[in-house]
Amino acid sequence: MDLNTIQTPALLLDLNKFTANCEFMKDKCSRLGVQLRPHLKTGKSINFAKAQMTSASGPATVSTLAEAEYFFAHGVNDLIYAVGISLGKFDRVLALRSAGCDVKVILDNVETAVMFSQYCDQKKVPCPVLIEIDCDGHRSGVKPDSDDLIEIARAIKGEAYFAGILTHAGDSYKCVGEQACQKAQENERDSLVRCADRLKKAGFECRIISAGSTPTAVFAKSWEGVTEVRCGVYCLFDLVMAGLGVCTKEQIALSLLVEVIGHQKEKGWVITDGGWMSMSRDRGTSAQAVDQGYGVVCDISGKIYDDLIVGSANQEHGIIVRRDGSLIDPKDFPVGTRLRILPNHACAMAAQHPQYFVVKDGKIDAIWNRIYGWQPKELSL
Amino acid sequence: MDLNTIQTPALLLDLNKFTANCEFMKDKCSRLGVQLRPHLKTGKSINFAKAQMTSASGPATVSTLAEAEYFFAHGVNDLIYAVGISLGKFDRVLALRSAGCDVKVILDNVETAVMFSQYCDQKKVPCPVLIEIDCDGHRSGVKPDSDDLIEIARAIKGEAYFAGILTHAGDSYKCVGEQACQKAQENERDSLVRCADRLKKAGFECRIISAGSTPTAVFAKSWEGVTEVRCGVYCLFDLVMAGLGVCTKEQIALSLLVEVIGHQKEKGWVITDGGWMSMSRDRGTSAQAVDQGYGVVCDISGKIYDDLIVGSANQEHGIIVRRDGSLIDPKDFPVGTRLRILPNHACAMAAQHPQYFVVKDGKIDAIWNRIYGWQPKELSL
Known part of the structure; x- marks a missing residue:
């Protein structure tokens, strides 16, 4: 079986390039003293995960609970499910936690915080919760300066417990070139640091302070105050990233x-x-x-x-x-x-x-x- | 398990609407005296196929050889693989034919006709071939008035044998309203009839004269001179079709x-x-x-x-x-x-x-x- 005989269309992964991309990001995060928590939604394959992660058990990020279940079945234990949790998924998350998977959830509103906390209490299953921060108006999350931030932290209680904050600089996908991406990264970092400070003053310690997007991760100069970086598409790169100057x-x-x-x-x-x-x-x-x-x-x-x-x-x-x-x-x-x-x-x-x-x-x-x-x-x- | 508890996002099929859409097209083709050869690429499910087809063994149309293998394994025998055949797929097609699947292929150039004919001879496996006609400049196919048409028919020989012609009025996806779609349908039909006449004069009888696209099939008034109609998305319909006035x-x-x-x-x-x-x-x-x-x-x-x-x-x-x-x-x-x-x-x-x-x-x-x-x-x- 070779490139001349396999059935087309066929998806090809260039192993040398993939490995180099994975190593680049591990090195980059290591040099900046921040934990890499790679996003596994790009590859959706345990083979990808093994090359991306800094250990066989994680940490890693997933975009669906189906991914969480699959990667947990393959030994990945330390996960963040990085899409706002909602009612229909409470049971499935707690089933994973009960099975020994350290999956963490995110949310960005008081209603969900109250409902989820009650649910965890009712099921007697502890679960760490991160608050999603909207650093650039891209999609979900609370504004860094919003009063909601502290309210949500207060609403997470009982078996559900506050574990930190998370943001995604989605608007960095519109940045072209190193300087623009760095500006987006500085904003991403600053937003998180500001939120962590506000929360600390209100009595909430952030164990996890999670940032991440490929354009900001590639060009970051400092992640001071941030504990981990999530990014995914860097392992493959693509024409959109090349168009931003993030890769060739x-x-x-x-x-x-x-x-x-x-x-x-x-x-x-x-x-x-x-x-x-x-x-x-x-x-x-x-x-x-x-x-x-x-x-x-x-x-x-x-x-x-x-x-x-x-x-x-x-x-x-x-x-x-x-x-x-x-x-x-x-x-x-x-x-x-x-x-x-x-x-x-x-x-x-x-x-x-x-x-x-x-x-x-x-x-x-x-x-x-x-x-x-x-x-x-x-x-x- | 109900709509309030299944995991989201979830793909829902409204069975009553689906069945009504399938029955509409069966009736429509039956009234116009033309065989329906539904395209199974929309559903990619044997359950869809059973509702779409006029018999359990076909006829039907597929867009990949993986579909052909799957549907054949489920008893669908009379198939057209409606994407131009090329070198890398010769073996796979002949394996299907050797296994008893009456899959027909299409092509639109002399080079492929020569190569495929030689291959069938070499493998001693007979295979019916349709010539793809480009009725509206949409993508593949020979122009109805092109000299290539007869040349290609001549190049199909030996174990590979000429079985007819096929077109897809892809540009009907740009037609809005009944009249525009009917005009596209008339052009689709006329193009095929013209080609069949030209081929007949040159000594090639078209056993299959195959047209089809959802906008033209929905509004057709006559398929005279055409033996069968392929269409697919009519079984579900969608907003693009609604935008053309093809459905509500x-x-x-x-x-x-x-x-x-x-x-x-x-x-x-x-x-x-x-x-x-x-x-x-x-x-x-x-x-x-x-x-x-x-x-x-x-x-x-x-x-x-x-x-x-x-x-x-x-x-x-x-x-x-x-x-x-x-x-x-x-x-x-x-x-x-x-x-x-x-x-x-x-x-x-x-x-x-x-x-x-x-x-x-x-x-x-x-x-x-x-x-x-x-x-x-x-x-x-």
Whole structure:
């Protein structure tokens, strides 16, 4: 089984690049004296987790309880479920805790804090809770200066106990270049430090002060006052990150192997079997300075064709065009030619596939399975 | 297990609507005297197939060879793999045929016709081949008046044998309203009839003359000269189809069940646990007259809130906003509230989930599993 014979479309992981990306972030956090708590939502694979984490049991971050259950079953014990907890998931979280998994939850409002505290008391299961901080208006969380912050901390009580604060500088995905990312990182750090101070004055000690996003983690100069950094997509990188200047295109460890199935000569199109189902519908570079379409085209070895992108896509068809609109000569890419497509968004492309083909020095070295979905493993009516 | 207790996000299939949609298309094709060959790429589930097909063994259409293998294992025998065949898939197709599956392939160029014919001869496995026609410039296929058409037919020989023609009026997805869709359908039909005539004069009889797309199939007045109709998303419908006037929002049979996890009061946002990972990144309505964001919001029973859409999304967060930008009062949707989101594109939303919760009269009636991916079931290095 090699790159010329595996069925296409196929998701390829460049092991050397992936390992280098993982090591870079471990080193970076270590140098800044902060714990890395990698986000496992990008890979959704225990093989990824083992390369990303600083120990086999964690710490790590997950985006679903299905991930938490899967990684716990594979020995990862120290987890944060980094999406606001709500009523329908209380039982499932406490089941994990009762089974010995040290999963921590986050929330950003008094109502949930009250409900969750009562639930933990009723079930007699202790659970650490972090308050989510909104450092940049991106989505969830309480404002660092809001009165709600202390109120929420007070509402977490009984078996549920206050353990710290967490933020995600989601708006750093709009920052271009080192300076802008550093500014976002300073704001992320400052917001957390300010909250920790306010909480301390109110009598709440933050054991965990958790920040994290790939653009801020890559360029951080200091995490003083922060205990840990969560980031995920750095292990693969992608065209969105390259567009922000957070990585180069050459550092991107994920690609889609496709095969040319035909052409439209007059239009200069090359048509492949890699459609949006295998690339994802993510068009994250469309708002950036350089729109990469559905992805940048490489040859089978991964060498980038700087002038070629996937210009459009149907479910199982990708249409490769030249950026400048000039025609591609079909003879340059005859039917059967294999190419690789770099992803706009690695988390989104990977999610379309049950497995990674791990490529080392041009050869397929392993197959790594990944999980998907939100439901418990055993599901019946 | 009911809609208040299943884990969210969860993919819901409204059984009554789904069944009505399937029956509508069976009736429509039957009345027009044309065979329905439903596309199974939307559902990717044998339960879907059984409701869509006119017999347990087909005919049906698939978009991947993984689908072909899965449906064949479940007794569906008469299949068209409706993506241009290319070198890397020859072996897999012939393995299916040798196992007794009557899978037909399509192609649109002489090079592939020559290579595939040689391959079938070499393996001594007969295989019917359709020529793909490009009726509207959408993606693959030969132009109806192109000289290539007859040349390709001539190149299909030996064990590979010419069986007919196929087209997909993909540009009908840009047609709005009955008249525009009918015009697209007439063009689709005319293109095929013209090609079949040209081929007949050259000595090639078309046993199969295959058309199909949901907008053209819904509004067709005549399929004279066409032997079969392939369409897929009609079984679910979605907001893109509603935007074209092909269905009403009330006919949409698929939705995502989500739970409110928080609010941003000052912004008037309601935040849910349904992000783009569970909705897909599809923004197919963004180019339509009414942009539905990431989807239209309904209550837990499916009643539509016409003023609410999912305005933006992160991986596991959906942000519900009011269309007119006015603020949503958090009291109207307290944390824990369950809502449904109608999909922009049903094929894309469904693809993010391993299973459907089948809902009949407000109760969960069954769980239907679905497949994903492109690789053979048994995969090892």
